[in-house]
Amino acid sequence: MIDIIQNTIDGVMIGSSYGLLALGFTVIFGVMRRLNLSYGPTVMIGAYFGTVLYLDFGAGLLAVAAAVVTGAVISGIYVERLCFAPMKAGAGIASMVSSFAIWMQLEQAAVLVLPRHTYPFPPLATGAALEIGSLLVRPDHVIMLVSALLLAAIVQLGFYHTRFGLGLRAVIANPIAANLIGVDVKRSVMLAFAAASAIGGVAGFLVLAVDQQVTPMFGMWATLKGLIAMMIGGLGSIPGALLGGLVLGVVEVHSHWLFGPQVRDLFAYFVLFAFLVARPGGLLGGAADVELSHRT
Amino acid sequence: MRTIVCTLVAMAALLAGYPQAAHGQVRAKAAVTCVSAGQVLEYDCTIRLANARSGEPLSGLTVSVGADMPSMPGMHNVRPVKATEQAEKGVYQVRLELEMHGDWAVQIDLRGAVRDRVIATLRFEEKEVTDVKPSSSRRGH
Amino acid sequence: MDDYLVSVLSNIGVISFVALSAYLLLLTGEISFGQQAFFAIGAYAAGVATAMWGWPLALGIAWGAAAGAACAVSLGIPTLRLRGLQFAIATLAFAEMVRILFELLRYQIEIDGEPVGPNGSDGFRSIRYIFDHNIETFDFMMLIYAMLAVTLGGFMLLERSRLGVIFRMIGEDATLASLQGIAVARYKVLAAGIAGALAAVGGGLYAHLTTYVEPRAFDVMLGVHSLAYGLIGGLGTALGPLLGVVIDVGLLESVRLFAGYRMIIFGGLVALLLIVRPRGLLDERLVHRIGRLFRNTISGTTRTGRGPR
Numbered sequence: 001m002i003d004i005i006q007n008t009i010d011g012v013m014i015g016s017s018y019g020l021l022a023l024g025f026t027v028i029f030g031v032m033r034r035l036n037l038s039y040g041p042t043v044m045i046g047a048y049f050g051t052v053l054y055l056d057f058g059a060g061l062l063a064v065a066a067a068v069v070t071g072a073v074i075s076g077i078y079v080e081r082l083c084f085a086p087m088k089a090g091a092g093i094a095s096m097v098s099s100f101a102i103w104m105q106l107e108q109a110a111v112l113v114l115p116r117h118t119y120p121f122p123p124l125a126t127g128a129a130l131e132i133g134s135l136l137v138r139p140d141h142v143i144m145l146v147s148a149l150l151l152a153a154i155v156q157l158g159f160y161h162t163r164f165g166l167g168l169r170a171v172i173a174n175p176i177a178a179n180l181i182g183v184d185v186k187r188s189v190m191l192a193f194a195a196a197s198a199i200g201g202v203a204g205f206l207v208l209a210v211d212q213q214v215t216p217m218f219g220m221w222a223t224l225k226g227l228i229a230m231m232i233g234g235l236g237s238i239p240g241a242l243l244g245g246l247v248l249g250v251v252e253v254h255s256h257w258l259f260g261p262q263v264r265d266l267f268a269y270f271v272l273f274a275f276l277v278a279r280p281g282g283l284l285g286g287a288a289d290v291e292l293s294h295r296t
Numbered sequence: 297m298r299t300i301v302c303t304l305v306a307m308a309a310l311l312a313g314y315p316q317a318a319h320g321q322v323r324a325k326a327a328v329t330c331v332s333a334g335q336v337l338e339y340d341c342t343i344r345l346a347n348a349r350s351g352e353p354l355s356g357l358t359v360s361v362g363a364d365m366p367s368m369p370g371m372h373n374v375r376p377v378k379a380t381e382q383a384e385k386g387v388y389q390v391r392l393e394l395e396m397h398g399d400w401a402v403q404i405d406l407r408g409a410v411r412d413r414v415i416a417t418l419r420f421e422e423k424e425v426t427d428v429k430p431s432s433s434r435r436g437h
Numbered sequence: 438m439d440d441y442l443v444s445v446l447s448n449i450g451v452i453s454f455v456a457l458s459a460y461l462l463l464l465t466g467e468i469s470f471g472q473q474a475f476f477a478i479g480a481y482a483a484g485v486a487t488a489m490w491g492w493p494l495a496l497g498i499a500w501g502a503a504a505g506a507a508c509a510v511s512l513g514i515p516t517l518r519l520r521g522l523q524f525a526i527a528t529l530a531f532a533e534m535v536r537i538l539f540e541l542l543r544y545q546i547e548i549d550g551e552p553v554g555p556n557g558s559d560g561f562r563s564i565r566y567i568f569d570h571n572i573e574t575f576d577f578m579m580l581i582y583a584m585l586a587v588t589l590g591g592f593m594l595l596e597r598s599r600l601g602v603i604f605r606m607i608g609e610d611a612t613l614a615s616l617q618g619i620a621v622a623r624y625k626v627l628a629a630g631i632a633g634a635l636a637a638v639g640g641g642l643y644a645h646l647t648t649y650v651e652p653r654a655f656d657v658m659l660g661v662h663s664l665a666y667g668l669i670g671g672l673g674t675a676l677g678p679l680l681g682v683v684i685d686v687g688l689l690e691s692v693r694l695f696a697g698y699r700m701i702i703f704g705g706l707v708a709l710l711l712i713v714r715p716r717g718l719l720d721e722r723l724v725h726r727i728g729r730l731f732r733n734t735i736s737g738t739t740r741t742g743r744g745p746r
Contacts, residue, residue: 029522035522035525037661082708082712083708083711086712087711087712087715088715091711091715091716093463093468093668093715094668094711094715094716095711096468097661097664097665097668097669097707097711098707098708098711098712100661100665101665101703101704101705101707101708101711102704102705102708103704104700104703104704105700105701105703105704105705105708106704107700108698108699108700108701108704109701111396112698112701115336115337115396115397115422116397116421116422117397117398117421220657220658224657227526227529228526228530231522231523231526235522235523262537262540262541263537263541265533265537266534266537266538266541269530269531269533269534269537270530270534272526272527272530273527273530273531273534276516276519276523276526276527276530277515277516277519277527280518280519280523323549323565348551349549349550360440362441362444364647366560366651366653366654367653367654367656367658375441376440376441395699399653401649401651403647405440411568411571412565412568413565413568413648415562415647415648415649417651
């Protein structure tokens, strides 16, 4: 019984970072209705920025975090300018494939800068795990969860209570109408992209600081986790993204405990598949479809 | 158009189904060890080739060695280089230049008295090269 | 012919099957990230057939194709009501599940005192059919291309046939197509089955080409790549995905000069290409224009169609 609770707690902790990754995806997807396959790699570039700062300059935790976010934002804007902005409406698949090409580009660039398979990353918090009764809670996990919730709250606030957020929601609802009422659609999209990358940067920083290492596989991993969490939670829904992340985290930890790492991944994908077939809108999302059909 | 299609199908079937004489082929096995050759991403590999059944060393063969990354077949492959046989029978030496660190499937193609291909999966890191153990936890990052 | 060139051309041939598989589904309007699953199924099935059950090559590959088609249909049916991104992610989830299942699969028998067969993450080694039967690498390459030619012939026929038109209609607007009386669901499943069989044939050939397959080779990268080939080469004709494969594998090989920067250059080139030509090089417009030029030249009419000069 204790194991179940312990695992659920761990799952929620890890899930919060998945939720953040999903959040970044959702913001981009909601605004542009296109899939950005470079999302994980841009976060990874940020992570490598941070790692270089840490290894070569011995920077502190906050400086590394800032570097990660900055790197993610810069590469995110690069992707937006190259793969999304120049595409006319209807070239959704072209954008996606273009972002895939840039994924490969970014991954190789990262490997050139830091060729080894794994690099140390500064830890989020050292120190023994807290004991609550017979449950163990790692302090760095707690920090990750709290940060994730805070960030999600900030995004929710920004989205629903600021002028910029209002403009974004207008663009999401109907870009043409938004343009007509004076919203600078192109600029809004770019800023949304930057914001999503920043969120991803924070998520990446938290995950890596908990894991205390960076590998070149991180890019694909982040993309996959964010995508899965977003689909489970529901396309285009902010609370959905977080919820999807938490569900994914919990499912993963439980199946890892019961069956081991490979079946854990198998289960995660199975849950995703089951959700998609039974409830394509995800847990909280609407039936929001994608501009990915090749004719639109 | 239809005749062309039919001819092609017939050709394909012929090539595929024609029973070639199945010789009692000699199968080779290889033991591969690699060390870093000084320069980054360059490795010197020593390959010991032996008859898989009798254990007898196989010498006098033309050995060419290529490499491919298992996770992305055909994307990073290394152009095959000929290995040179050493004084000791069945021992061949080759220098490999790779593009990335990580796991590589080293393809050893044999021609001559024995025609075979042996594949050895090794993990090439900066300083050392190790055999790849199966089913390590792939946690992605 | 230089051994290396033969292996590169064989690679191009084999990968073309997966590219064509993804292309077929794109025609019906669906993006699939999962064709690599059927590539894997074809590879393992054919390998098991020839290396463990002693079947001849043709039968092994046919069996692989059947297995691929069956699995594709079993994926196609539950995902019928999914569109766009949901469908794409569902195929990705399916493909990853298949890959992980192969990582867990262990099925070995003893041949000549050695274990032969799929062994989880270690992969499936010793698919030695072409060695045991003394088939030259050049001959195997010709076999690959013969089958590819047959497949291309099939696609050419498809483009001109009613079935091809139906596929493209469903791709353009499925609702409209069903209003015209087309049983959309049935044709989508048919397309899925054919695409699965295609990818599986490629897989079977691949397994025998390399003599060794492991689950890692069939990951998401392969899936997205196969989609990308169609986009790069063009969606107007079945030659498009082929062109995409040639450009990728061919360019990748020739840009070897920039050894460590291959992907950086290639990625950038693809992104730029897609800005200028979002539906690939041989997109529908270009193919249509070439077709018209061809027909005009043959019939001797001028472009204004004023009759023979």
